[in-house]
Amino acid sequence: MRPEMNLKFTGVWIPREVFQMDSLCPTAKFLYGVIGSLDGEEGCYASNAYLSATLGISDRQIRVLLGELEVLGLIVRVDDAGKRIIHTVEQVALSKGLQGSIVQGGGSKVPRGRKKTSVGGGRKLPPYNKEDNKEDKDTVASDSVPVQEQAWIIKAPFGSDGFLNAWKSWVVYRKEIKKKLTDSSVREQFKDFVLWGEDKSIYSIQQSIKQGWQGLFEPQKSIGVMKSNTKPLTAKDHETF
Secondary structure, three states: OOOOOOOOOOOOOOOHHHHOOOOOOHHHHHHHHHHHHHOEOOEEOOOHHHHHHHHOOOHHHHHHHHHHHHHOOOEEEEEEOOEEEEEEOOHHHHHHHHOOOOOOOOOOOOOOOOOOOOOOOOOOOOOOOOOOOOOOOOOOOOOOOOHHHHHHHHHOOOOOHHHHHHHHHHHHHHHHOOOOOOHHHHHHHHHHHHHHOHHHHHHHHHHHHHHOOOOOOOOOOOHHHHHHOOOOOOHHHHHOO
16 A cells, blocks of 8 residues: 555455456455445445556546446445445455456345545645535446447556557457457456467467458467568569469
C-alpha cells in the first residue's frame, strides 16, 4: 500500500474463492478486495477516478475490470437516486462464480465490508463521496468493444502494438467465420503464446488468417530462418508473372 495516499480503508482482504479464480487477473482480484473494503452499510460508492488512482491503472481498465467482475457475478452495480453503488456478493455467489455461473444479485443479502476508516497521508486522491460517481453508471466497456474482448487485451502475454494488432485481427477473423472465441480457449491459447514467444505468435496468427484456418499452430521454424529463406524478387521473377 502507498502510505502517502489518503485511503478510505485500512486494508484489503480477498476471499479464497476469488483468489483462486483462474479467469481473473491479479488486478481484478485486487480491485474486488478494494471494493469489498469500501462496501460498508451504504455500499461502495467510490468513483472510477478514485479506484483508478488507488490501483494505479487507467480509468478504461477500471471499467473493463468492473465489467468482468459483474459478468462473473462477483459484484452488483445499482443506481441509487442517480448514484452508482457497488456491492460485493455473498459466499454462495462466489462459489457459483467459480463454476462459471452468472449471478444477477436480485434480493440476495449483500455482505458488509469493514468500517471505513480514513488513513492519514499526503497526496490527495480524487474525492470519495456519493456525488462524485454520477457519471460512472457504465455496465459495459467503452469504445463499443465488448468487456470480454477488452479483458483479453489486458491479459495478453505481450503488450506490443504488433502483437495486440495481430490479436485483434484474429478476434475479428474468428467472428467473420462464425467461430467466436471463448474465455477458456483464449486462456489456453495465451499459454501457448508464452511458450512460442512473441514473434512466432504473431506469425502464427498472420498465417492462420491468410490460409483461412480455424486454429493457431506453432511455426516449426524460427522466425529468423523463415525470413532468411525469403529471397527478394528480381526483374526475371517479375517476367514470369
